[in-house]
Amino acid sequence: MSPRRKLPPTKKRALEVLARLKNLYPDATCSLDYETPVQLLVATILSAQCTDERVNKVTPALFARFPDAPSFAEADVADIEALVKSTGFFRNKAKNIQGACRKIVTDFGGEVPQTMEELTSLPGAARKTANVVLAHAFGINAGVTVDTHVKRLSNRLGFTQHTDPRKIEPDLMKLLPQPDWENWSIRLIYHGRAVCNARKPACDRCQLADLCPSAQG
Template identity: 60%
Template sequence: MNDQQRALEILQRLKPLYSDSPCPLNYETPVQLLLAVIMAAQCTDERVNQVTAELYSKFPDAAAIASADPAELETILRPLSFFRNKTKNIQATSKMLVEQFDGLVPQDINQLVKLPGVARKTATMVLHYAYGIDAGITVDTHVKRLSSRMGFTQQTDLDKIEKDLMPLLPQSEWGNCFVFLTYHGRNVCNAKKPGCSTCTVADLCPAAVK
């Protein structure tokens, strides 16, 4: 079994477990998702969801955030790591959305990555969840760890890991790769003590403890 066959088989086995898994960040619109992902950098999803509950109740769209008092936004975002920088990014991004995209999130990855605070990882995640567009494979900490353990990459740079993963799967599975590996990393293959004895793909993983 080559790496492409192994990667597809891993996804097929994980699909029954995680195909209905929701986005871990709470949102009602693509704009809210985009801003939540920006805020989620180096921060837990749970804390971001607590902050966005208050933020979006007061400022529900790009226009509202673009025109908000920065000091008020900073106060709301204070529980987040790097809250000052994130405040600047979400307000600057909101202003660009209003001025250049009629307050909507563009569906093109090349336009998305030009927004403040938006890296390729952010853009691919937003496109997948908001629009069902798989423009790449989102490489978060879980995907990085699992793709290395499973022997699909030796890279540490996120963009290089994505380039190793994309040829292994059809584009229609790129979003599933991110979702399934992320949830499997949270639930089974955790960083400190991977649950190899209960892992449904242990026989396909070279790092599995036999």
Template identity: 70%
Template structure:
């Protein structure tokens, strides 16, 4: 009974947080620049441990040279590495991008898959990347994108006690209505960038402060 009530209260708080985030960032959307599903896939792979701003500076030249899965699958690996070097971990990212595009050509008829299970077969693709691609390339919402901002803020807001992204995603999927799963992630990312920063959260300027557990520590 206590556990059920505790969860009910947490869910009510989650819905209020969602409402406020929607009001704070009504026009929030994916900040990666892309034109096709494969370009979004590549950009999301590059965004690992890198800012979207930096990725968006790299991808114009990358996509001009290699605009589609076939071109990326056949790309010279050293040239690919040089083009994505500034995003960090460039060797591994270039290798995964090339291998993922080869699999898309060979196994998925040159189309980025529309199913989570198939996307997770691609090199360099975990649930975070797959959720972004499904939501923004195809409008398919099957999970909650958990990046560093979503992880940090969900913990601070007391919505999860977990540190593993998959477990955090499961916790959030229980609290947030499915149609809002991706909206939640995008708006929480905006709030993490603007207000609730990792090292110096601006609690005095935060519109969520009365619902936040972090400030009570």
């Protein structure tokens, strides 16, 4: 193993990691399939403890049957459950989807709201979901989406010492320019899938290794 080298200051490292991630994954984007903000909201709720790939297999039939908030709001919840069953925790997800869409219809005129406070008032929509919807449906960077990949890699890279996503998010927001908050999350997710996986990170082929304290040994 090569001698441990002194790493640059944390903020400088974060900006360099961001630049490298942009070069590594220039076309990275949200991997959920959707056409409207409400469809993105529903897909993001379904993605909890489920792969985006699985969600994308479920949503074509789901959105064909229920294309908008009013149709979800008026549905028999058992019909939603049947269509989302393979995503896991399907009863709770179906309940939250219908609850969120009913509130969108009654409180927001049938349109998905565009503020963090309003979005997180919807059933099933915590900050992670709200960040995804705001960034990808409306181009609003209100925060940093912290999923399991972002949580794991941010810790390995030494950008936070926390394990709670609610505490990790402000640590990352302090290090990164606001316009890049969602860029960071999406590209870190790609890197987590491709290189820095949970069980055996491939440090030997990682282009961030010289900036990563975990790879330094």
